[in-house]
Amino acid sequence: MPLNFAPVPRTTPSGPSRLERFAAGDIGAFESLFREFQGQIYRWVVRIVRDRGVAEDLTVEAFWRIYSSRARFDPTGNFSAWARRIACNLAIDALKRQRPEVALLVEPSAEPAADPAVSRETREKIARAFRELPAKLRAAATLALIEEQQYEEIAAALGISVNGVKSRVFRAVRILRKKLQRMGIEP
Amino acid sequence: MNDDRVKELLRAAIPRPGDAELKRDLWPDMRRRLDERRLRVSAFDWVLIAAILASMMLFPQAALTLLYHL
Numbered sequence: 077m078p079l080n081f082a083p084v085p086r087t088t089p090s091g092p093s094r095l096e097r098f099a100a101g102d103i104g105a106f107e108s109l110f111r112e113f114q115g116q117i118y119r120w121v122v123r124i125v126r127d128r129g130v131a132e133d134l135t136v137e138a139f140w141r142i143y144s145s146r147a148r149f150d151p152t153g154n155f156s157a158w159a160r161r162i163a164c165n166l167a168i169d170a171l172k173r174q175r176p177e178v179a180l181l182v183e184p185s186a187e188p189a190a191d192p193a194v195s196r197e198t199r200e201k202i203a204r205a206f207r208e209l210p211a212k213l214r215a216a217a218t219l220a221l222i223e224e225q226q227y228e229e230i231a232a233a234l235g236i237s238v239n240g241v242k243s244r245v246f247r248a249v250r251i252l253r254k255k256l257q258r259m260g261i262e263p
Numbered sequence: 264m265n266d267d268r269v270k271e272l273l274r275a276a277i278p279r280p281g282d283a284e285l286k287r288d289l290w291p292d293m294r295r296r297l298d299e300r301r302l303r304v305s306a307f308d309w310v311l312i313a314a315i316l317a318s319m320m321l322f323p324q325a326a327l328t329l330l331y332h333l
Contacts, residue, residue: 202276
């Protein structure tokens with residue numbers, strides 16, 4: 077269950093909206109938005125980078141960029157989608173810097189593995205091959221195939237079209253299949 | 264090996280994180296970051312300050328002109 081970090085009241089009875097105040101540089105409005113959306117942004121980032129510490133740092137970095145670009149934000153627009161896009165781009169940049177040999181640090185869920193017949197060694201090989209994929213393909217494939225997010229949501233978060241997401245996932249699977257075949261992994 | 268099998272193997276190798284929820288409030292970190300940036304003087308500002316000081320040392324009479332424009 078998400079923690080409640082006591083958000084600041086969203087609107088004032090009269091006067092500019094919270095988003096208008098944020099765009100004008102009001103730190104109180106920014107704090108209110110930060111407290112409301114930090115959990116959501118973190119969830120997207122941690123699903124991509126799969127490391128809690130890195131995801132926390134990237135969430136703060138994303139909000140720093142959001143605050144720095146506030147003048148370019150349209151207060152009638154969708155803050156959540158805009159913030160998610162900035163955060164996901166940062167997460168992809170982090171994946172580009174990540175070495176493939178670094179294992180995933182997020183604890184797996186209590187659910188049993190999809191295929192218990194797959195040996196530990198094979199799983200490690202697959203995970204390694206996956207980490208060697210280009211960051212953009214890996215992010216799209218992680219969100220679509222492992223996290224099972226809707227393609228529309230992924231497209232909005234990555235700032236590309238639904239067909240763009242499908243294309244990235246398709247390319248990721250194709251590259252992965254070739255890598256697995258080269259490794260001698262067959263069903 | 265077909266695409267569905269690749270997806271199955273992928274899900275077996277990379278399980279979903281058990282809990283992707285944020286465990287702590289990040290606002291204190293954000294606040295620190297904002298305060299640091301506010302106190303930081305950009306390189307451009309330092310160059311500007313150095314240029315003004317140098318010009319005042321070379322041309323002391325220019326200080327009056329500068330003060331007039333401030």
